[in-house]
Amino acid sequence: xxxxxxxxxxxxxxxxxxxxxxxxxxxxxxxxxxxxxxxxxxxxxxxxxxxxxxxxxxxxxxxxxxxxxxxxxxxxxxxxxxxxxxxxxxxxxxxxxxxxxxxxxxxxxxxxxxxxxxxxxxxxxxxxxxxxxxxxxxxxxxxxxxxxxxxxxxxxxxxxxxxxxxxxxxxxxxxxxxxxxxxxxxxxxxxxxxxxxxxxxxxxxxxxxxxxxxxxxxxxxxxxxxxxxxxxxxxxxxxxxxxxxxxxxxxxxxxxxxxxxxxxxxxxxxxxxxxxxxxxxxxxxxxxxxxxxxxxxxxxxxxxxxxxxxxxxxxxxxxxxxxxxxxxxxxxxxxxxxxxxxxxxxxxxxxxxxxxxxxxxxxxxxxxxxxxxxxxxxxxxxxxxxxxxxxxxxxxxxxxxxxxxxxxxxxxxxx
Amino acid sequence: xxxxxxxxxxxxxxxxxxxxxxxxxxxxxxxxxxxxxxxxxxxxxxxxxxxxxxxxxxxxxxxxxxxxxxxxxxxxxxxxxxxxxxxxxxxxxxxxxxxxxxxxxxxxxxxxxxxxxxxxxxxxxxxxxxxxxxxxxxxxxxxxxxxxxxxxxxxxxxxxxx
Numbered sequence: 001x002x003x004x005x006x007x008x009x010x011x012x013x014x015x016x017x018x019x020x021x022x023x024x025x026x027x028x029x030x031x032x033x034x035x036x037x038x039x040x041x042x043x044x045x046x047x048x049x050x051x052x053x054x055x056x057x058x059x060x061x062x063x064x065x066x067x068x069x070x071x072x073x074x075x076x077x078x079x080x081x082x083x084x085x086x087x088x089x090x091x092x093x094x095x096x097x098x099x100x101x102x103x104x105x106x107x108x109x110x111x112x113x114x115x116x117x118x119x120x121x122x123x124x125x126x127x128x129x130x131x132x133x134x135x136x137x138x139x140x141x142x143x144x145x146x147x148x149x150x151x152x153x154x155x156x157x158x159x160x161x162x163x164x165x166x167x168x169x170x171x172x173x174x175x176x177x178x179x180x181x182x183x184x185x186x187x188x189x190x191x192x193x194x195x196x197x198x199x200x201x202x203x204x205x206x207x208x209x210x211x212x213x214x215x216x217x218x219x220x221x222x223x224x225x226x227x228x229x230x231x232x233x234x235x236x237x238x239x240x241x242x243x244x245x246x247x248x249x250x251x252x253x254x255x256x257x258x259x260x261x262x263x264x265x266x267x268x269x270x271x272x273x274x275x276x277x278x279x280x281x282x283x284x285x286x287x288x289x290x291x292x293x294x295x296x297x298x299x300x301x302x303x304x305x306x307x308x309x310x311x312x313x314x315x316x317x318x319x320x321x322x323x324x325x326x327x328x329x330x331x332x333x334x335x336x337x338x339x340x341x342x343x344x345x346x347x348x349x350x351x352x353x354x355x356x357x358x359x360x361x362x363x364x365x366x367x368x369x370x371x372x373x374x375x376x377x378x379x380x381x382x383x384x385x386x387x388x389x390x391x392x393x394x395x396x397x398x399x400x401x402x403x404x405x406x407x408x409x410x411x412x413x414x415x
Numbered sequence: 416x417x418x419x420x421x422x423x424x425x426x427x428x429x430x431x432x433x434x435x436x437x438x439x440x441x442x443x444x445x446x447x448x449x450x451x452x453x454x455x456x457x458x459x460x461x462x463x464x465x466x467x468x469x470x471x472x473x474x475x476x477x478x479x480x481x482x483x484x485x486x487x488x489x490x491x492x493x494x495x496x497x498x499x500x501x502x503x504x505x506x507x508x509x510x511x512x513x514x515x516x517x518x519x520x521x522x523x524x525x526x527x528x529x530x531x532x533x534x535x536x537x538x539x540x541x542x543x544x545x546x547x548x549x550x551x552x553x554x555x556x557x558x559x560x561x562x563x564x565x566x567x568x569x570x571x572x573x574x575x576x577x
Contacts (some may be wrong), residue, residue: 373528373534381569400475401482
């Protein structure tokens, strides 16, 4: 059996580890257009802030240990699904028995003029932060476009590197995908304390300058002097080489519960696929790291012949900025018909809010009160009726003693 | 290097089970846990350390209730913490099957805390890395079990249970 994996990140690790739980013999070949040992993309902001030097996701002997043959720094230009061949940029053809497409996401960049100027960056890959690091200097004026998770992680790193940061965001608030308005405001205030300036409901219409970026013009008609621009608006599935082939793609690649695509022996996982959102019962791209690993693992197990199904997921995030920590999951901006319970302690910057419907948790957001949150995610996942103890969900000390005894015993003793 | 024919299907063979009926809520398990992970054998020195380790066992108690029990990492067969870890710090020790966090590698993103269904992972001392039960991998036997005065913690061999 010959397995070929396109991509070298989290979903690929899940796949390799899934395959090797079942099949220790088969050949695994991995291709990536990046020249690096398997690393973790969320760590690039930590690298930029100099909190970590080593961003590898698995130990240096990983490929050897799992008997993976890596081809790094080469781009896949095409997959011939008929002849079951992966074609590289240098013309090399690699045949496969089972293929995993784990090409991840690519940055979304608006179509504006001046993108070709120097010092315009994206914020996804290791190369992005290496390039930023080369031109960064104390007091640099940096414009970050996008106040989402990766945009604000970039801002945090830049503040730690003594930059003057301005954030341009199309929405009226920060982190709008993981927080409600109240939560967004708390986070924005924390950044403002660090000297960050926010230009909300605004966007970049043009990048100006001779060779390098010198100024940007905004939708609001204002002109802003800046030394660098970093686009961190979001990611879209990286499916370019598969458009126009028989591979079924909506926004992302479509897969079944075994992470199989519409083409036999071709699997896909991670930020490039659409999968089941357990809360809305719809397929969509949920580009979060745990999903990528779990989908990759399910793909790998199935590729190696063990029938396993991916049960679906929902968005969830744990993210920290400076001394503030946020956890959020599920639906955070519900339309109607929901019960809201919340606790706010402004002086401690603590915020805890949950959305409940029919006795079940639909979503929550917690700021600076995050211990044991996994228990609440578990109640959501298993659709447990929380009516009898719902007020306790607002407590910092929520625990097993708040759960019905039978449930608690089954949970703790039954595993 | 992975031997041919050897499959990477490793699980922990041990797990600690709490007995809430006999737990007296004395917190000695937490004290012995802190001592065992403090790098000293002297209780006073361990507690005087500014960055004294957080206990890796958590005694739950609630006002108005007369039940308490202590809970550690379950060392799950299918561990969500490892899958959610953004750095690769959370991993399974290949020899024992225990789930261990490499505290040097951990950046404190707390993704493991977001997914652990047992709430068994805590933010560690100085808020940098996580703190979780390692079943006293370095000491041999879990000190919380050995020092529980009322035998409210029991280390079970999972293979015997099957």
